Amino acid sequence: DGGITQSPKYLFRKEGQNVTLSCEQNLNHDAMYWYRQDPGQGLRLIYYSQIVNDFQKGDIAEGYSVSREKKESFPLTVTSAQKNPTAFYLCASRRGDTTTDTQYFGPGTRLTVL
Amino acid sequence: AQSVTQLDSQVPVFEEAPVELRCNYSSSVSVYLFWYVQYPNQGLQLLLKYLSGSTLVKGINGFEAEFNKSQTSFHLRKPSVHISDTAEYFCAVPLQTGANNLFFGTGTRLTVIP
Numbered sequence: 001d002g003g004i005t006q007s008p009k010y011l012f013r014k015e016g017q018n019v020t021l022s023c024e025q026n027l028n029h030d031a032m033y034w035y036r037q038d039p040g041q042g043l044r045l046i047y048y049s050q051i052v053n054d055f056q057k058g059d060i061a062e063g064y065s066v067s068r069e070k071k072e073s074f075p076l077t078v079t080s081a082q083k084n085p086t087a088f089y090l091c092a093s094r095r096g097d098t099t100t101d102t103q104y105f106g107p108g109t110r111l112t113v114l
Numbered sequence: 115a116q117s118v119t120q121l122d123s124q125v126p127v128f129e130e131a132p133v134e135l136r137c138n139y140s141s142s143v144s145v146y147l148f149w150y151v152q153y154p155n156q157g158l159q160l161l162l163k164y165l166s167g168s169t170l171v172k173g174i175n176g177f178e179a180e181f182n183k184s185q186t187s188f189h190l191r192k193p194s195v196h197i198s199d200t201a202e203y204f205c206a207v208p209l210q211t212g213a214n215n216l217f218f219g220t221g222t223r224l225t226v227i228p
Contacts, residue, residue, distance in 0.1 A: 004157070006157075031214060033215075040220060040221075042204060042218040042219055042220040042221050043204070043218040048214070048215060050214065058215070090158065092157075092158075094214070099146060099214065100163070100165050102148075102160050102163070103158075103160075104160075105150075105158040105159070106157050107155075107156055107157045108155070108156065108157050110155075
């Protein structure tokens with residue numbers, strides 16, 4: 001089955017630790033996205049990538065980093081510089097660079113800082 | 115930049131009753147609009163999208179939305195809801211014409227009461 005997988009589903013982190021969230025897609029999509037979801041705030045864009053080895057900051061990139069070494073993979077690292085990382089993180093992908101293309105979402109990772 | 119406003123954060127409705135979830139957009143040019151649904155602890159799934167043509171757009175699960183240019187609205191409707199429609203619904207618009215990134219509204223939580 002084609003789709004987007006995110007792992008782990010739940011993640012707990014101690015303050016001061018970096019953690020990496022995995023996102024893999026087998027849809028052969030060029031573009032990939034990371035969003036953060038907090039209650040009552042909708043989705044906010046962290047980073048996006050239109051093509052391998054290239055990525056751009058979104059609205060709330062501070063304290064996060066990404067890489068795009070392979071078309072299928074777009075991992076997100078939450079660094080210790082992110083002051084309030086507890087949230088639900090969603091990865092998405094899209095076929096190309098056309099505005100009307102649908103974004104497909106993974107099931108999400110819930111990160112909790114202890 | 116384009117944006118959307120979802121006026122209702124929560125909408126409770128009895129099973130088999132009709133429902134309307136409101137979305138207003140701000141744009142002075144041609145606009146594409148999307149509705150996504152998020153079931154508890156899951157990613158988002160596209161319900162429907164308006165690109166051009168007929169202003170009444172039909173989506174999955176019996177939902178439909180009407181694009182109203184004079185009122186700058188794109189309200190989502192269903193004539194008879196089911197318990198399984200309990201979810202959060204997001205309206206979205208490209209950040210600007212031709213942009214690859216979406217601006218998501220803050221969401222409306224639909225609760226269907228048996």
